[in-house]
Amino acid sequence: MRYSLLLGAVLLFGLTVSANADSIKDNNPEATPGQQVLMKAELPAKVGDPRHGEDKIDESKTETVDFWFFFPSDESAKTDAGYPLMLFMHGAGERGDDPEKVKMHGPAKLCADPEIAKTWRFITVSPQCKPNVDWSPLQMIVLIDRICEAYPVDRSRIYVTGLSMGGFGTWGVGAIGAGKIAAIAPICGWYPTEKAGRITMPVWAFHGDADPAVNINSGRAIVNAVKEAGNRDVAFTVYPGVQHDSWTRTYDNPMFYDWLLSKQLPPVISGPKVEPGKQVLMKATLPAKAGGGMFRGEDRLDPERKEDLSFWAFQPSDDSAKTEAGYPLLVFMHGAGERGSNPNLLKRYGPPKLCDNPEIAKTWKFFTVSPQCKENSAWSPLQILAFIDEVCAKYPIDKSRIYVTGVSLGGFGTWGVAAIGAGKIAAVAPVCGSYGTDKAAAVTMPVWAFHGAVDPVVKIEGDQAMIDAVKKAGNEDVKFTVYPGVGHDCWDLAYDEKELYEWLLTKSVKK
Numbered sequence: 001m002r003y004s005l006l007l008g009a010v011l012l013f014g015l016t017v018s019a020n021a022d023s024i025k026d027n028n029p030e031a032t033p034g035q036q037v038l039m040k041a042e043l044p045a046k047v048g049d050p051r052h053g054e055d056k057i058d059e060s061k062t063e064t065v066d067f068w069f070f071f072p073s074d075e076s077a078k079t080d081a082g083y084p085l086m087l088f089m090h091g092a093g094e095r096g097d098d099p100e101k102v103k104m105h106g107p108a109k110l111c112a113d114p115e116i117a118k119t120w121r122f123i124t125v126s127p128q129c130k131p132n133v134d135w136s137p138l139q140m141i142v143l144i145d146r147i148c149e150a151y152p153v154d155r156s157r158i159y160v161t162g163l164s165m166g167g168f169g170t171w172g173v174g175a176i177g178a179g180k181i182a183a184i185a186p187i188c189g190w191y192p193t194e195k196a197g198r199i200t201m202p203v204w205a206f207h208g209d210a211d212p213a214v215n216i217n218s219g220r221a222i223v224n225a226v227k228e229a230g231n232r233d234v235a236f237t238v239y240p241g242v243q244h245d246s247w248t249r250t251y252d253n254p255m256f257y258d259w260l261l262s263k264q265l266p267p268v269i270s271g272p273k274v275e276p277g278k279q280v281l282m283k284a285t286l287p288a289k290a291g292g293g294m295f296r297g298e299d300r301l302d303p304e305r306k307e308d309l310s311f312w313a314f315q316p317s318d319d320s321a322k323t324e325a326g327y328p329l330l331v332f333m334h335g336a337g338e339r340g341s342n343p344n345l346l347k348r349y350g351p352p353k354l355c356d357n358p359e360i361a362k363t364w365k366f367f368t369v370s371p372q373c374k375e376n377s378a379w380s381p382l383q384i385l386a387f388i389d390e391v392c393a394k395y396p397i398d399k400s401r402i403y404v405t406g407v408s409l410g411g412f413g414t415w416g417v418a419a420i421g422a423g424k425i426a427a428v429a430p431v432c433g434s435y436g437t438d439k440a441a442a443v444t445m446p447v448w449a450f451h452g453a454v455d456p457v458v459k460i461e462g463d464q465a466m467i468d469a470v471k472k473a474g475n476e477d478v479k480f481t482v483y484p485g486v487g488h489d490c491w492d493l494a495y496d497e498k499e500l501y502e503w504l505l506t507k508s509v510k511k
Contacts, residue, residue: 036112036117040066050172063130066128071083074118074120077122085123086122090102090108091163094128095165106126110251137169158181160173160184161187169189171186174186183263186206188206188214188219193221205222206239207219208241270282276317281343284309287305301382311343318363325399328402330405331387333413339376349407349492350495365501379406381421402425419442422444423509433463449467450497452482453482467480481494
């Protein structure tokens with residue numbers, strides 16, 4: 001499947017990157033603090049020519065990308081969220097199949113110096129571009145996401161820099177990285193000015209005014225265009241008399257790194273501190289829903305618009321299910337009657353109601369998040385997956401044990417998340433929901449569905465057809481509990497099933 005610049009960015013941020021995230025850490029040498037090691041990543045293959053506006057990736061094909069990886073021994077810049085991350089993109093002269101070339105300049109060179117490495121504060125990723133091709137910003141976004149899944153990265157402090165061809169690539173990542181990249185620093189690069197309006201993060205660009213390879217007028221044009229588009233945090237340093245090598249003095253300047261660390265994305269998740277044993281109301285700022293919704297097959301997100309999602313969050317005081325990786329995560333999606341702007345409606349039933357009960361809360365084992373859907377709208381599985389990513393980034397979650405459940409409208413949403421969540425979601429439990437059987441083959445994780453036999457709202461025949469289709473597609477770990485004589489309101493019976501929670505905890509995503 002090929003993804004173009006805009007739609008691909010949306011899907012990558014919320015969906016495709018996580019399915020293979022563990023491969024970075026599992027298939028490479030151990031990251032030793034203070035040392036730069038060579039690693040490999042299997043990334044979606046590049047398609048088209050980024051310099052001519054054809055930055056695409058093909059998910060049906062992969063290519064191996066070598067990269068140098070540095071993990072700091074200096075923890076002075078580390079926060080509770082993790083380390084800042086720097087992505088460095090080299091110039092055209094360092095392309096090829098010899099990764100040693102990447103260490104000729106910039107951060108990759110500095111991290112290879114034992115003395116400099118002692119005080120280097122960034123997790124640093126320095127990939128190598130293949131011969132005779134340009135950087136793909138979309139592919140670099142995938143690499144960033146894979147690194148963030150595998151290592152303790154503070155996702156509010158991701159920085160991108162590069163020189164010459166890598167300066168072009170840096171501008172390109174900036175053009176699709178709003179809300180993900182905290183700041184960019186392109187050196188002797190250029191970029192099409194018609195895309196300047198997309199570059200909304202802080203920029204510090206550098207250029208030599210005697211550069212014979214990339215004329216300074218090209219660099220100045222994109223800088224001025226970004227400013228004219230409304231970005232007020234843009235600096236442009238011009239080195240008088242300097243030719244193409246404007247990178248050495250830039251990367252040797254300690255102020256450059258201090259400037260990067262001063263830039264940080266606003267928090268995606270905000271609200272009071274989550275305390276063990278207490279359910280608190282939080283807010284997540286996510287890419288806005290677009291299209292006609294999942295019922296019309298138009299589940300899309302718009303990265304250029306944001307919307308707030310209120311949610312209840314519960315951290316267990318019972319740590320019996322917690323592992324070194326963190327807590328199991330349970331995501332609950334309510335029904336149509338609880339849509340709106342009153343989060344207290346969510347406490348009528350299900351996990352939010354149970355977590356609000358002091359006695360039940362004492363032994364509740366799941367880190368539980370219960371978002372509220374806006375009035376007159378449907379759940380977006382893509383947005384829920386993006387939400388899950390942000391929850392995992394902020395809280396100590398075992399990413400191999402993420403479970404999704406929901407009621408009625410939320411049952412539809414649960415099936416929808418299952419249809420795109422292979423490799424991320426460990427198990428799903430839809431309650432009085434249904435879904436299109438044409439998506440059944442994509443539901444490969446364990447399923448336990450619940451339904452009332454005489455449900456007049458969501459007919460049991462639809463759920464039964466989905467269950468049968470999932471089994472027929474080869475998923476053998478499927479259960480269906482039907483409550484005889486029960487109508488639509490079967491959720492209290494379902495969530496009172498103690499076996500449900502024990503069953504969930506036996507399921508995990510296989511590496």
